[in-house]
Amino acid sequence: MSQDFAHPDVVLCPHGPMLVRGATSIQDADGTVHAVERPVVALCRCEKSSRLPWCDGTHKLIPR
Amino acid sequence: MRLPKPRGVLSEWVLGRLAGTPSVGDAPAADGPDDEAIALWALHEVLYRGFEDASDDAEGDVGLFAVRHRLESGLEERLRSRWAGSDATADVGPAGVPAALEALVAADHGPSLADHVRRHADRDQVMELLRQRSVYHLKEADPTAWVVPRLPVRAKAALVELQFDEYGAGDPNRLHAHLFARGLEAVGLRPEYGAYVDDALPETLELNNALSLFGLRRRLRGAAVGHLAAFEMTSSLPSRKLVQGLDRLGMDGPMATYYDEHVEADAVHEQLAAHDICGTLAEDEPDQVDAILFGAFTCLDLEARFATAMFSSWGVAR
Numbered sequence: 001m002s003q004d005f006a007h008p009d010v011v012l013c014p015h016g017p018m019l020v021r022g023a024t025s026i027q028d029a030d031g032t033v034h035a036v037e038r039p040v041v042a043l044c045r046c047e048k049s050s051r052l053p054w055c056d057g058t059h060k061l062i063p064r
Numbered sequence: 065m066r067l068p069k070p071r072g073v074l075s076e077w078v079l080g081r082l083a084g085t086p087s088v089g090d091a092p093a094a095d096g097p098d099d100e101a102i103a104l105w106a107l108h109e110v111l112y113r114g115f116e117d118a119s120d121d122a123e124g125d126v127g128l129f130a131v132r133h134r135l136e137s138g139l140e141e142r143l144r145s146r147w148a149g150s151d152a153t154a155d156v157g158p159a160g161v162p163a164a165l166e167a168l169v170a171a172d173h174g175p176s177l178a179d180h181v182r183r184h185a186d187r188d189q190v191m192e193l194l195r196q197r198s199v200y201h202l203k204e205a206d207p208t209a210w211v212v213p214r215l216p217v218r219a220k221a222a223l224v225e226l227q228f229d230e231y232g233a234g235d236p237n238r239l240h241a242h243l244f245a246r247g248l249e250a251v252g253l254r255p256e257y258g259a260y261v262d263d264a265l266p267e268t269l270e271l272n273n274a275l276s277l278f279g280l281r282r283r284l285r286g287a288a289v290g291h292l293a294a295f296e297m298t299s300s301l302p303s304r305k306l307v308q309g310l311d312r313l314g315m316d317g318p319m320a321t322y323y324d325e326h327v328e329a330d331a332v333h334e335q336l337a338a339h340d341i342c343g344t345l346a347e348d349e350p351d352q353v354d355a356i357l358f359g360a361f362t363c364l365d366l367e368a369r370f371a372t373a374m375f376s377s378w379g380v381a382r
Contacts, residue, residue, distance in 0.1 A: 005218055013335045037238075038229050042332040050304065055331040057300030060170075
């Protein structure tokens with residue numbers, strides 16, 4: 001069986017970060033532009049990360 | 065790397081035969097778990113970078129293969145009995161795998177080495193922790209690389225996406241094992257591959273042996289990726305605490321950089337591992353669901369046993 005698989009560039013993780021594939025730079029909420037050095041990055045959506053704009057897993061400590 | 069020191073009659077037999085010394089009779093029964101663990105570790109290492117003082121013929125030695133197979137089966141049986149004895153073996157369908165992994169991790173209350181390093185550990189304790197961790201971190205991601213050819217399309221692509229990052233996305237300077245070696249050197253420890261194997265606790269060896277076992281057996285491909293998911297899902301926040309602890313002790317620099325890299329990297333990897341690797345493998349091969357959860361449980365369980373052993377060696381109550 002061969003088929004086309006969904007492989008989106010941007011993925012919203014349930015109760016988690018936004019994954020972005022293939023980006024070369026990201027502008028954060030303050031307008032600072034960050035270079036991207038990995039193939040996939042996780043962007044914080046809970047706004048509690050100590051590494052904004054990147055996810056650092058802090059969302060897991062926030063009660064849902 | 066040179067062959068490690070034997071820890072009993074079985075490892076003496078195995079290491080002698082690896083060195084090319086003609087062996088007498090069959091492999092003897094092990095003197096204990098430590099003897100068994102170093103014997104299996106050495107038999108696995110032949111399949112990685114190997115030993116400069118071992119014979120190249122060791123890889124094809126059927127006598128050694130029989131010992132490896134017996135030790136692996138014993139290890140798997142032990143790990144499975146811990147899994148069966150836990151209350152984590154719930155009935156989960158393929159679609160429920162990412163949530164079940166999350167629940168397993170959330171329910172894990174093993175003692176935290178990262179908390180200890182962040183607030184209380186002294187320099188000697190951190191150095192000992194790094195020596196123990198070096199057994200794995202200097203071959204970081206390698207045991208999971210065995211699994212790639214054994215996976216269906218989606219899980220394979222996702223695993224390689226994750227591993228590409230582990231291996232520095234093509235830049236040798238960013239390869240995680242290399243970052244750890246740089247860190248070891250910076251804190252005054254030996255950076256060579258396998259440098260501290262003779263100091264490895266039985267718990268450290270068991271943890272490494274389980275990773276190799278899961279990676280090497282096609283039947284256990286689910287356990288390999290389940291282990292990976294649990295590992296990545298318990299990495300970002302602890303890595304940040306380790307950075308804080310290293311900073312507190314004035315050990316900032318390349319070793320802190322190594323852990324710092326894992327804060328962001330593993331926040332990505334945990335999503336890929338739970339959903340794109342384990343989730344799609346479970347959908348494509350539903351008979352792997354149990355193995356995935358077994359692997360995840362084993363990762364958490366072995367980490368807890370390792371942490372308990374470290375605390376006990378330091379005389380720290382937990």
